[in-house]
Amino acid sequence: MQCCLAAFIRAGSLDLSLDGLAKVVGTSKRMLIHYFGGRDAIEEKALSLLEDRLRARFRASVFPAGTTLRSVVAALWEQTTSAENRGVLLLVTDLTRRSWSGSARAKHFFEEQQRAWNELLLEFLPDPDAVEALLQLFQGAVLIYLATGDREKGKRALERFTAIEAKMPRIKK
Amino acid sequence: MQCCLAAFIRAGSLDLSLDGLAKVVGTSKRMLIHYFGGRDAIEEKALSLLEDRLRARFRASVFPAGTTLRSVVAALWEQTTSAENRGVLLLVTDLTRRSWSGSARAKHFFEEQQRAWNELLLEFLPDPDAVEALLQLFQGAVLIYLATGDREKGKRALERFTAIEAKMPRIKK
DNA sequence: CTGTCAATGTACCATATGGTACAAGAATAA
DNA sequence: TTATTCTTGTACCATATGGTACATTGACAG
Numbered sequence: 001m002q003c004c005l006a007a008f009i010r011a012g013s014l015d016l017s018l019d020g021l022a023k024v025v026g027t028s029k030r031m032l033i034h035y036f037g038g039r040d041a042i043e044e045k046a047l048s049l050l051e052d053r054l055r056a057r058f059r060a061s062v063f064p065a066g067t068t069l070r071s072v073v074a075a076l077w078e079q080t081t082s083a084e085n086r087g088v089l090l091l092v093t094d095l096t097r098r099s100w101s102g103s104a105r106a107k108h109f110f111e112e113q114q115r116a117w118n119e120l121l122l123e124f125l126p127d128p129d130a131v132e133a134l135l136q137l138f139q140g141a142v143l144i145y146l147a148t149g150d151r152e153k154g155k156r157a158l159e160r161f162t163a164i165e166a167k168m169p170r171i172k173k
Numbered sequence: 174m175q176c177c178l179a180a181f182i183r184a185g186s187l188d189l190s191l192d193g194l195a196k197v198v199g200t201s202k203r204m205l206i207h208y209f210g211g212r213d214a215i216e217e218k219a220l221s222l223l224e225d226r227l228r229a230r231f232r233a234s235v236f237p238a239g240t241t242l243r244s245v246v247a248a249l250w251e252q253t254t255s256a257e258n259r260g261v262l263l264l265v266t267d268l269t270r271r272s273w274s275g276s277a278r279a280k281h282f283f284e285e286q287q288r289a290w291n292e293l294l295l296e297f298l299p300d301p302d303a304v305e306a307l308l309q310l311f312q313g314a315v316l317i318y319l320a321t322g323d324r325e326k327g328k329r330a331l332e333r334f335t336a337i338e339a340k341m342p343r344i345k346k
Numbered sequence: 347c348t349g350t351c352a353a354t355g356t357a358c359c360a361t362a363t364g365g366t367a368c369a370a371g372a373a374t375a376a
Numbered sequence: 377t378t379a380t381t382c383t384t385g386t387a388c389c390a391t392a393t394g395g396t397a398c399a400t401t402g403a404c405a406g
Contacts, residue, residue, distance in 0.1 A: 031355095097266070132329065143316065144308070204385095
């Protein structure tokens with residue numbers, strides 16, 4: 001299953017035929033179905049595994065209390081757009097699309113991701129509206145990054161956001 | 174061709190088989206290929222038509238000089254996320270994905286859209302960095318809107334952005 | 347050694363897809 | 377009227393896909 005997920009990540013999408021998947025994993029379509037029980041089951045297991053992995057990554061990237069929002073966001077951006085994570089980013093984006101194309105599983109995945117990010121950011125930016133805006137900016141930055149390959153645009157925009165937030169008079173909630 | 178584009182818009186994607194397309198349009202796959210010359214040609218013509226239509230919409234939505242950034246952005250958001258434009262929005266988003274999946278045509282489409290929006294916004298926000306950030310925020314807001322169906326989140330975030338920009342001391346360039 | 351059962355390859359099936367061959371109208375120029 | 381060209385339906389083809397049938401292999405218990 002690890003190999004399957006790796007293959008999906010390498011493809012940057014769940015749109016990978018069983019034959020293609022099998023070739024990458026080094027087995028046959030016959031075996032994939034035999035072991036895992038069909039296309040849907042494979043996608044389901046791969047998604048669960050991906051969720052686990054993302055949760056683990058999130059737990060690992062816990063920042064010490066008092067870290068500035070600026071450096072948290074910068075670190076998240078670096079990690080999200082690093083070359084070795086490009087596949088994961090593509091896959092997650094593909095799932096986002098599926099979540100509005102009617103896939104209940106993808107919708108669930110998307111919602112959990114949103115929740116996790118929200119929770120994390122709220123620790124460093126204790127204003128729900130601001131976090132909401134930041135998440136949208138981050139999503140948009142990712143999209144532009146994927147479309148243009150330019151990491152700097154997103155970096156600048158996020159930097160700008162955090163700089164303004166740092167200067168804002170704030171009523172802590 | 175108008176009908177074909179309408180069908181793509183209704184599907185919210187270019188992933189519509191010739192058979193499916195033909196059924197919606199009220200003809201046969203045979204005829205589509207005969208008249209337009211194959212799948213690729215149909216997509217190409219539909220995209221060109223869509224580009225024309227979006228350009229026209231943009232020209233129509235010219236705002237009088239002096240309009241505040243806030244109302245420009247609010248109007249764009251209303252228009253972009255209106256129910257009757259949902260199909261167009263889905264289609265454009267699908268094209269954005271294709272632009273990073275290797276489709277040169279989609280990439281060109283994406284770049285032209287970006288250029289047009291950039292140009293428009295620059296008239297009301299004469300700071301390229303701010304426009305860059307605004308565009309990313311808008312993209313992200315659209316994504317969240319598509320995934321959640323909630324227009325308010327994006328509205329709030331954009332409102333927030335324009336409110337802050339209005340208060341910022343600015344060196345006009 | 348022999349029976350049993352999991353593991354696996356090969357060949358197949360049904361469906362969907364983009365596309366073509368061909369023939370039968372339907373219109374139109376001569 | 378006749379020859380030609382345009383239009384269109386039907387049947388087909390090749391490929392890809394998820395999935396199954398069946399036979400073969402190999403290990404292991406008795």
